[in-house]
Ligand SMILES: C[C@@]1(CC(=O)O)C2=NC(=C\c3[nH]c(c(CCC(=O)O)c3CC(=O)O)Cc3[nH]c(c(CC(=O)O)c3CCC(=O)O)/C=C3\N/C(=C\2)[C@@H](CCC(=O)O)[C@]3(C)CC(=O)O)/[C@H]1CCC(=O)O
């Protein structure tokens with residue numbers, strides 16, 4: 001079945017990452033764009049992971065995962081090189097209100113990580129439903145190159161217009177026309 005794309009509110013949601021290698025680092029680095037309420041449990045940390053945890057003042061316990069560790073978390077990312085443990089934590093997460101992402105198999109995932117670009121208020125997420133993470137990354141790079149950084153300023157202007165002009169057909173038409181013209185400007189190499 002296809003994955004439903006949604007933008008998930010992380011306020012007051014505690015996240016646990018199990019594992020401290022390269023993949024845990026990638027997941028943590030991406031999550032930090034959206035929340036700081038992240039704890040880590042891992043037997044060992046890579047140097048990059050250690051640095052990221054220290055810089056962001058995150059909670060870290062150096063030990064093996066034990067049953068029950070997830071009970072107070074809303075989300076768990078299982079980034080260990082141990083597939084049976086990924087399966088066990090996924091099963092355990094069903095006892096709690098905890099969504100699970102396991103890095104080696106979509107069978108043990110309630111959700112998967114998209115590739116994404118974030119430029120101020122614009123976020124674009126890309127998924128291949130797990131078919132080709134490499135392709136998701138390449139599409140992300142393509143979007144990064146195509147969409148100018150000025151999009152942040154443009155969105156600020158649009159937000160202001162939406163909050164000041166009265167709702168209705170005229171406003172809808174004007175905003176749609178402005179968005180169309182702004183995107184047409186990319187093709188002509190005009191970024192403003
Ligand atoms: C997008 C991104 C986001 C992120 O990580 O935040 C992400 N993987 C990224 C990179 C990447 N991952 C892999 C390669 C090597 C090339 C290749 O295999 O294609 C590369 C490319 C590279 O690193 O260059 C290997 C890999 N990945 C998964 C498996 C297990 C499996 O397939 O069963 C294996 C095999 C492990 C092995 O063979 O040992 C699984 C998943 N990876 C996902 C996300 C989810 C599906 C996303 C989708 O819908 O496509 C899903 C299902 C679960 C999840 O992780 O949530 C991030 C790009 C970030 C960016 O740069 O923009």
Ligand SMILES: NC(=O)c1ccc[n+]([C@@H]2O[C@H](COP(=O)([O-])OP(=O)(O)OC[C@H]3O[C@@H](n4cnc5c(N)ncnc54)[C@H](O)[C@@H]3O)[C@@H](O)[C@H]2O)c1
Nearest residue numbers: 019020021022023024041042043044064065079080081103
């Ligand atoms: N989803 C993806 O994008 C993706 C991409 C490539 C690879 N992978 C998979 O991700 C997995 C992790 O890869 P990696 O390169 O980060 O591996 P790694 O060996 O660098 O890291 C594994 C981490 O798990 C920790 N760990 C192992 N058992 C533990 C336990 N019981 N409790 C707590 N911590 C424990 C280790 O201490 C280490 O920090 C691999 O199985 C790999 O196949 C996923």
